[in-house]
Amino acid sequence: MAVTVKRISLWRCEVPNEPGALARTLEPLAAARASLRVVMGYRFPEHQERAAIEVYPITGARATAAAQSAGLAASDMPCLLVEGDDRPGLGARIGRALADGGINVAFLIAQVVGRRFSAVVGFGDGAAADAASRLIKAACKEPPKPRRKPARKPTRRR
Secondary structure (H helix, E strand, O other): OOOEEEOOOOOEEEEEEEOHHHHHHHHHHHHOOOOOOOEEEEEOOOOOEEEEEEEEEOOOOHHHHHHHHHEEEEEEEEEEEEEEEEOOOOHHHHHHHHHOOOOOOOEEEEEEOOOOOEEEEEEEOOOHHHHHHHHHHHHHHHOOOOOOOOOOOOOOOO
């Protein structure tokens, strides 16, 4: 199974938690023809009148200018984008690898579309993200398949 794990930079802004906030944030990016792979929006449980919007990727001068005009800025939280072929139990294997490695996750968002999964994982610092990258790659490796012995041809006795 091919799995990719790479460091990414989410762009983030805080907005009033009100109708239209997401649209106002995304419209300048659409006008700049930015192609987004990740869009997250959520309100803050402790301050329900506020929300956050996070997007990835922001690349190129036009998209960067559009993101900045919408109030987005590159987040300093180290994040990983993990993508690959889905299979049962993979999330548990990744979770166990991070736990056994003593890595705390700041946030995780994951989804499966068809036969592929995608996840964005945030960490408290760069060292944790680097260690998590190694652990996730190891957890996603396909376990070796048992080798079958070649079938013997039956011998005929006369």
